[in-house]
Amino acid sequence: MRVLAIDTALANCAAAVLDNGADTACYDSVGEEIGRGHAEKLMDMIGEVMAETSTAFSDLDRVIVTVGPGSFTGLRVGLSVARGFGLVLGKPVVGITTLAAIAKSSAPDDGGAPLLVALTGKGEEVYCQAFSASGDPESEAGVRTFSDLAATLPEGIRLAGSAAESVAEKCGLPQDRILSRCGYPGIREVAELGLVADPAKSSPSPLYLRPPDATPQTKGRIERQ
Template sequence: MLVLAIDTSTPAVTAGVVRFDPDSVTDVPQALATRATVDPRAHAEVLTPQILECLSESGHTPADLDAVVVGVGPGPFTGLRVGMATGAAFGDALGIPVHGVCSLDAIAVDAADGRDLLVVTDARRREVYWARYSQGVRVEGPEVIKPSDLDGEPSQVIAGSASHVDLFDLPVLPAETPSAAGLVAVAAQALRVGVEPEPLVPLYLRRPDAVELADRRK
């Protein structure tokens, strides 16, 4: 199975072509080609070119894709909208399923080392998106909060945004943003059983930064 993976929930615009064997319960998704550009203002400009570069590098065309996996956040409104709309467009054009996954879960997959984990990413407004994991399973979150109001404990290690992990007194693991392989790993069970994916629902967790003028007056 060939899977297109997309995430725009963080300042990193991530795309990748991933090979995955749905008939094997032990198969680990393998990224054949990936691109990541760190620029919170360039999601719309660089995502599709990155996808096409990944397809070309891996020796495939869009018609070879069997599924799309896209991170649905939590993340800022504009970034999430670009990634999810692009993933949905590829799925619709190719007639293939599009699976949405929690972007924090993908970071947790890459950071997993057996210890209880806290994942944090930049929510702007001096806040963080966060979730906790125990034995690889999300046990709390995702939610949004000020770092000063989030306890590091009982987590034993932390991963996520480089500018925020140091705010907590926990050992830092080297996983800052969702990877293409990590995104597919989160969707692995759904891909194996071939379930019909749920509609894509973005995890904004709060109102968008940009609001209509009428709303500002309320």
Template sequence: MRVLVIDTALDACTAAVFEDGRALGVRTELMARGHSERLGGFVRDAVAEAGGGFQSLDRIGVTVGPGSFTGLRVGLAFAQGLGAALDLPVVGISTLEALARSKEVQSSDLGVLAAIDARRGQIYFQSFHGDRADAPPEALDVDEACRRFLKPRSFSWSLVGSGAPLIAEALSRHWPETNPRSAKDEPFSSEALTSLIRNPTVEALAALTAAHDPATHPPTPLYLRAPDATPPTRLPGQARPAAVGA
């Protein structure tokens, strides 16, 4: 199966073509803004490098969140438009699941905590064991996530995502004697946070695109909290309402 994957959910813009787990064309760049200006060119170049043209694709995968409100909509709109034009199924991929899939776990007993910095003291959070999620994704206060999922002296988790440093800092605040660890293989050590996976790998995105059923994983945005932006209370040029008691 040949798949095109698109990811604009976080601070990277990625387009890649894979066939049966093998990368044929990859374009990715770290960026906090400007996904809409770069994505079309990235898709064009990745497909051209892969050869065979757009008609050789079997399906499209796109990250649906959680993540940046604007970035998500850029990737989703592009993927859905391209899928409609090519009459191809489009698979929605959870950003948290893709992050967890990006981590190589050495032991089957070691879980993966995927955490994305949601700002305002919160993280988007989900835990996994193997290919199975333990619970639905949530938006949690960092301290609450630590209290619910992490216990001192019994770390059996590996961290991925931009929210991991927030969790490590909270752990050092709650249990300073247990964090950070010095061993390089400890999930909360300074070495582990330095090499932290902050964006899903193209390999993980391609594997999930090929594995998931488009019928059960539609390209629908996954928002875990309301957007920060609010609609205007008056139209342009409209006078402000008079103050009460004026």
């Protein structure tokens, strides 16, 4: 199976082509930590990895895209491009969470304590999810506060993600519990998870864990009868 993977959810902008076939195996990726401006970079990155792997769009079996948690603007860029390709090509589009991809790259697979992937949120909030030592989800993704985590984290928990340092500090955990401080997923892990995901259960829909700060303006609006 040959796939195109896209990640614009967080600070990184990345694209990759991965083929796991015995006779057609290939992999190429490009990425840059840019913070903003994903829309200006993404299409050039896609063109580069498609060219480097001699892949035509008709060769793709599916398109994979990160669905969050992440920035509203970044998610919109990646999801729009992925859905557009899927529609034109008539191929499935698979959504992979940033938390799951970070867990895949960080989980030690040693049969030990679970892993909490934690991303920096608003103020005292953390966007997080618990995974087993092999990277399988053990809870739903959600928004937690540092005080809540301090009271409920299981003994021996290990940490990964951009908020790992803060969680360790505020929950009194030793530094050796931190397996990774990376604030965005690796594009290869996104591609590998997308290869095995069931398109029927991995919708390319944004994962928003909290409502937007902005609210619709109501002052001066005329009520409709």
